[in-house]
Amino acid sequence: MVTLTHYVGLSFLLFSIGVTGVLIRRNLLTVLMSIELMLNAVNLNLIAFSRQLGDLNGHLLAIFIITVAAGEAAIGLAIIVSLYRLKGSVNLDDAAEMKG
Amino acid sequence: VDPSVFFFWVFAAIVVVGALGVITMRQPLHSALFLLMSFLGIAGLFILNHAEFLAAVQVLVYAGGVMVLFLFTIMLVNVRKQAREPYVNRRAGISVLAGFFLFLLLGSVLTGPAMVNLGPPADPAKLRTTVIETKYASEEKPGNSEAVAWSLYRDYLLPFEIASVFLLVAMIGAVVLGKRTMEKFD
Numbered sequence: 609m610v611t612l613t614h615y616v617g618l619s620f621l622l623f624s625i626g627v628t629g630v631l632i633r634r635n636l637l638t639v640l641m642s643i644e645l646m647l648n649a650v651n652l653n654l655i656a657f658s659r660q661l662g663d664l665n666g667h668l669l670a671i672f673i674i675t676v677a678a679g680e681a682a683i684g685l686a687i688i689v690s691l692y693r694l695k696g697s698v699n700l701d702d703a704a705e706m707k708g
Numbered sequence: 709v710d711p712s713v714f715f716f717w718v719f720a721a722i723v724v725v726g727a728l729g730v731i732t733m734r735q736p737l738h739s740a741l742f743l744l745m746s747f748l749g750i751a752g753l754f755i756l757n758h759a760e761f762l763a764a765v766q767v768l769v770y771a772g773g774v775m776v777l778f779l780f781t782i783m784l785v786n787v788r789k790q791a792r793e794p795y796v797n798r799r800a801g802i803s804v805l806a807g808f809f810l811f812l813l814l815g816s817v818l819t820g821p822a823m824v825n826l827g828p829p830a831d832p833a834k835l836r837t838t839v840i841e842t843k844y845a846s847e848e849k850p851g852n853s854e855a856v857a858w859s860l861y862r863d864y865l866l867p868f869e870i871a872s873v874f875l876l877v878a879m880i881g882a883v884v885l886g887k888r889t890m891e892k893f894d
Contacts, residue, residue, distance in 0.1 A: 610716040612826055613818055615753070618720050620814040622727055622746075628807030629731030632800040637736040637782060641743045644774065645727050648750050651762075659757040662830025667856050668864050670762055674769050675871045679878030681774045685781040686885035692785040693888075 615656030622649035636691070636698045640684045647677045712756060719756070722749030734795050740778045747771045758832045761853040 622645060629642030651670045658666025688698055695702050722745060729742030747770040754763035797803065817823065835855065850858075860868055 609710075610713050612829070613823055614716065614720075615757070616823070617815060617818055618723065618753075620811055620818075622723060624807045624811035624814065625724070625727040625731060627810055628804055629727075631803035631806060632796045633731060634795055634797055635736055637778065637785075638730065638739050641730050641736075641739055641778065644743065644770070645730060645746065648747065648770075651766075652750060652753060655754055655757045655759045655762065658759070658835070659832070660826075660829045662832075662834035664835055664855055664859055667759055667762055667835075667852075668859055670759075671765065671856070671860065672864075672867060672871055674762075674765055675875065678769055678774060679874055681777055682878050682882040683885070685777055686882040688781060689784055690885050698785050 612656055612660045616653060619649045619653040619656065622646075622652065634700050636688050636700055637685075639700065640681065640688070643684075644677060644681065647673055715752065716756060719749045719752040722746070723753070736782050737779075740775065740782060743778070744771055744775050747775070758835055758852060760851070761856045764853075 626642045626644075626646035626649060629645065630639050633639050633642065651673055654666040654670045654673075658664065691703060692698050726742045726744075726746030726749060730739045730746065733739045733742060747766060751763040751766040751771070754760075754766060835852065
């Protein structure tokens with residue numbers, strides 16, 4: 609029997625993997641992918657609760673999250689391309705001008 | 709074994725293996741392909757939760773649009789030449805530990821009284837009828853897409869319009885950022 613607890617646990621695991629990816633990776637592209645993983649974990653949580661409660665509003669929230677994620681990916685990748693033109697690299701450590 | 713249980717574990721394994729692949733693969737291209745695998749697993753879990761429309765959106769927007777965007781960017785930035793240096797931070801060990809403790813912290817919610825004393829899930833038909841039960845007779849149930857559309861264009865009309873403006877702004881922003889010469893825009 610698969611319950612809400614399974615889905616929420618899976619969503620937490622996915623979110624933690626995404627956070628770990630943001631923390632450990634040096635490549636900006638992979639960091640952006642990890643952010644997408646976290647957004648997907650949130651969507652999974654919303655859908656699982658929507659199913660449990662019989663409430664459609666979770667689906668609508670997930671649609672808006674997908675919209676924002678698509679815009680975020682477009683802007684983020686455009687920033688990565690212009691950073692690559694500027695630095696010749698997509699490594700996070702190479703963009704450390706504002707480091708104190 | 710109940711097929712919904714079987715497919716839950718299959719899709720959960722796909723999602724987790726894909727996510728772990730994203731953060732461990734050296735080449736961004738391999739990460740992107742594992743991310744695609746994870747997206748498709750999530751779409752399968754959406755179908756198991758009676759969110760058929762969102763599963764289609766997930767495949768079209770994420771596996772279609774966002775993934776193509778990632779692959780084009782990987783093609784544009786030549787990442788292969790930096791492949792020899794270490795691809796994780798110096799403090800990767802403590803970061804993995806932090807991620808693990810974040811998982812434990814989040815998972816402690818699951819042992820709380822609200823999650824332990826969980827009732828049975830609601831009737832799936834309720835998902836389709838809560839919004840539009842007045843319009844339809846009881847024997848004629850609409851599908852998930854129709855229920856979502858009714859809610860989206862009636863209860864969520866203003867957020868929907870704001871989302872369209874947001875997408876326009878994101879599109880213009882991406883075009884401006886991606887242009888080769890920025891001086892012409894001064």
